[in-house]
Amino acid sequence: MTRPLRDVSLSGVTLEILKAVDAVGRDGEISPGFCGKAFQAVPVGDGGPHIRTRATVGGAGDGH
Numbered sequence: 001m002t003r004p005l006r007d008v009s010l011s012g013v014t015l016e017i018l019k020a021v022d023a024v025g026r027d028g029e030i031s032p033g034f035c036g037k038a039f040q041a042v043p044v045g046d047g048g049p050h051i052r053t054r055a056t057v058g059g060a061g062d063g064h
Contacts, residue, residue, distance in 0.1 A: 017055050025050035
């Protein structure tokens with residue numbers, strides 16, 4: 001691979017993909033937020049560092 005990919009989907013078993021991680025970046029960030037409805041808010045967060053893993057990659061795009 002010569003460049004990072006965007007707008008892709010990973011195909012496989014989640015734990016197998018995570019086991020195949022062989023590099024983790026130092027750029028991890030977590031974005032805090034809340035999820036819920038009708039006064040039932042639960043704190044949530046998402047994010048993390050860039051990773052490199054062996055996986056089958058697919059998705060739609062412009063071919064670049």
